[in-house]
Amino acid sequence: MFAKSTPNLSSSSIPCIFLSFTLLSILSLSFFFVANYPKPTCELSQLNTSPQSSIKVFVADLPRSFNYDLLNQYWAATSPDYRLPVDPDHQIHHDRLKFPPFPENPLIKQYSAEYWIFVDLETPENVRGNSFAKRVLRLEEADVVFVPFFATLSAEMELGKERSSFRKKSVENEDYKRQKEVVEIVKKSEAWRRSGGRDHVFVLTDPVAMWHVRAEIAPAILLVVDFGGWYRLDSKSSNGSSSEMIQHTQVSLLKDVIVPYTHLLPRLHLSENKKRHNFLYFKGAKHRHRGGLVREKLWDLLVNEPGVVMEEGFPNATGREQSIKGMRSSEFCLHPAGDTPTSCRLFDAIQSLCIPVIVSDTIELPFEGMVDYSEFSVFVAVDDALRPNWVLGHLRSFSQKQRDNFRHKMAEIQSIFVYDNGHPGGIGSIPPDGAVNHIWKKVHQKVPMIKEAIVRDRRKTPGVSIPLRCHCT
CATH class of the missing domain: 3.40.50.2000 (Glycogen Phosphorylase B;)
Incomplete structure (x- = not known):
C-alpha cells in the first residue's frame, strides 16, 4: 500500500515563508501610515534651530564727557604732540559737532573700534536694519550692557600731554580720574548689581586702556586686540629669570572677545x-x-x-x-x-x-x-x-x-x-558683513555662559567667595 504523497517542503521552509509574510505585512502598514500621516507644518530647520538675528544691548548711562566730549577736546587741542592735532581747521570743523569724527592720526585711528561700535548703537533704530545689535531701553530686556567710554582715546590724550604721569594714580592724570569715575558710576548702577558686571562690555583696544582699574572690571566682557597688554613679570620663575605670564583671572578667551585693529591702508580689490x-x-x-x-x-x-x-x-x-x-x-x-x-x-x-x-x-x-x-x-x-x-x-x-x-x-x-560705515560721524546703516557685526556676533556667543555664571553667583550663600578661574587656552 502506498503512502499518500505530501508536498516536498523541508521543515525549515515553513518558518521562512512565515517570516517573509510578516515582513511584507509590516512594510505595507509602514507605507500606509507614512502616506496618510499629517505632514509637518514646518521644516526641521525651522524648529528653533536658526540662530538669533540680534543681540539686545542696553547702553550704560554715562555722561557725554566720557565719549563724544573727549573727541571735542581732541579736536580743540593745540598741543604739538604727535598724538594731538595742530591744524586749526580741525577746531573749526569738528569740536562742536554732535557726532564728531574719530581722528585720522594713525596712532589713534588703529584703536577706533570703541567709536564705531558706539556710533552704531547711537544710530536711530529705523536705519539700523543691518546691525546685529538691537539697542533696548529697558534693562530687563538686555542680553548685555555696553559701557560707552572711549578708554583708548582717553589714554592716548593723556599720553599726549604728559607721558611720565600716565601710570601714576594722581590728580594730574586726567585719564586715571576718568577711569575711576567710570567704574564708580557703573558699579553703582542696577545693571552692575544684577550681574556683578559679567554682562557688561568694555572696549579696551589700546594695551594701556583702563590701566588702573582692570582688576575692578575683570568680570566683564572685554573687547581687546590681543592679550599682549595683560602681561606681568614673574620674578619667581625658574633659574631666576623673568617669564611673561597672562593674568588669567582677568582676561580669557572664555569671556572676552578679540577684535581687529582698524586698518590704516585702503582696500585693494x-x-x-x-x-x-x-x-x-x-x-x-x-x-x-x-x-x-x-x-x-x-x-x-x-x-x-x-x-x-x-x-x-x-x-x-x-x-x-x-x-x-x-x-x-x-x-x-x-x-x-x-x-x-x-x-x-x-x-x-x-x-x-x-x-x-x-x-x-x-x-x-x-x-x-x-x-x-x-x-x-x-x-x-x-x-x-x-x-x-x-x-x-x-x-x-x-x-x-x-x-x-x-x-x-x-x-x-x-x-x-572693516569698521568704517562711510557715513559722516558714523551715524547710519553699517555693512552687514563688517567688523562691528562680527564683534556683536562673537559677544552673542558668550551670552549663555554669562547667564549661567550669573545664576551660579546668585545661589552662593553669603560670605562664600567664587574662585577666579579663567584658564581656558
Missing part, C-alpha cells in the same frame, strides 16, 4: 591686483620690547636677502604711500610680534592682499571660528623663524597657485575687518 615684484615686505620699528625682541633678530637675518624689503617707520602721513606701495607689490608681508603679539599691520596686509607671515607663539586673532586664517596666512614658530635661511626657504615652498589661492581667500574676507 582682487580685480586691481597686479604682478608683485617683491618677495617679502616689512615696515615698522626694528626695536621692540618683550615678545617683540624677535623682530630685531629677524631684521638682521633678512635685511640683506634678495627680494626682501625691510623699512623703518610707521604708516603715518609721510609713510602711508610707501606702505601702500610696499604691501601691494609684495607676495608676502612679515608680521612679527611687537610690544604686543599683533598690530594693525596684519589687517593692512589683508586689505593689500599681501599674504601675512605671522611670527608669534602667543597670538590670538579676531573672529576665529568664523574665519580660518590658515587659508590665507602662513604661521611660523619663533624658533623656526630665527633659524638662518629657514623663513625664506619655507615661503618659497608655496607655489604660485597656492599664493593665488591665498589671495582669493583674503579677498573673500577683507570686509570682515
Whole structure:
C-alpha cells in the first residue's frame, strides 16, 4: 500500500515563508501610515534651530564727557604732540559737532573700534536694519550692557600731554580720574548689581586702556586686540629669570572677545591686483620690547636677502604711500610680534592682499571660528623663524597657485575687518558683513555662559567667595 504523497517542503521552509509574510505585512502598514500621516507644518530647520538675528544691548548711562566730549577736546587741542592735532581747521570743523569724527592720526585711528561700535548703537533704530545689535531701553530686556567710554582715546590724550604721569594714580592724570569715575558710576548702577558686571562690555583696544582699574572690571566682557597688554613679570620663575605670564583671572578667551585693529591702508580689490615684484615686505620699528625682541633678530637675518624689503617707520602721513606701495607689490608681508603679539599691520596686509607671515607663539586673532586664517596666512614658530635661511626657504615652498589661492581667500574676507560705515560721524546703516557685526556676533556667543555664571553667583550663600578661574587656552 502506498503512502499518500505530501508536498516536498523541508521543515525549515515553513518558518521562512512565515517570516517573509510578516515582513511584507509590516512594510505595507509602514507605507500606509507614512502616506496618510499629517505632514509637518514646518521644516526641521525651522524648529528653533536658526540662530538669533540680534543681540539686545542696553547702553550704560554715562555722561557725554566720557565719549563724544573727549573727541571735542581732541579736536580743540593745540598741543604739538604727535598724538594731538595742530591744524586749526580741525577746531573749526569738528569740536562742536554732535557726532564728531574719530581722528585720522594713525596712532589713534588703529584703536577706533570703541567709536564705531558706539556710533552704531547711537544710530536711530529705523536705519539700523543691518546691525546685529538691537539697542533696548529697558534693562530687563538686555542680553548685555555696553559701557560707552572711549578708554583708548582717553589714554592716548593723556599720553599726549604728559607721558611720565600716565601710570601714576594722581590728580594730574586726567585719564586715571576718568577711569575711576567710570567704574564708580557703573558699579553703582542696577545693571552692575544684577550681574556683578559679567554682562557688561568694555572696549579696551589700546594695551594701556583702563590701566588702573582692570582688576575692578575683570568680570566683564572685554573687547581687546590681543592679550599682549595683560602681561606681568614673574620674578619667581625658574633659574631666576623673568617669564611673561597672562593674568588669567582677568582676561580669557572664555569671556572676552578679540577684535581687529582698524586698518590704516585702503582696500585693494582682487580685480586691481597686479604682478608683485617683491618677495617679502616689512615696515615698522626694528626695536621692540618683550615678545617683540624677535623682530630685531629677524631684521638682521633678512635685511640683506634678495627680494626682501625691510623699512623703518610707521604708516603715518609721510609713510602711508610707501606702505601702500610696499604691501601691494609684495607676495608676502612679515608680521612679527611687537610690544604686543599683533598690530594693525596684519589687517593692512589683508586689505593689500599681501599674504601675512605671522611670527608669534602667543597670538590670538579676531573672529576665529568664523574665519580660518590658515587659508590665507602662513604661521611660523619663533624658533623656526630665527633659524638662518629657514623663513625664506619655507615661503618659497608655496607655489604660485597656492599664493593665488591665498589671495582669493583674503579677498573673500577683507570686509570682515572693516569698521568704517562711510557715513559722516558714523551715524547710519553699517555693512552687514563688517567688523562691528562680527564683534556683536562673537559677544552673542558668550551670552549663555554669562547667564549661567550669573545664576551660579546668585545661589552662593553669603560670605562664600567664587574662585577666579579663567584658564581656558
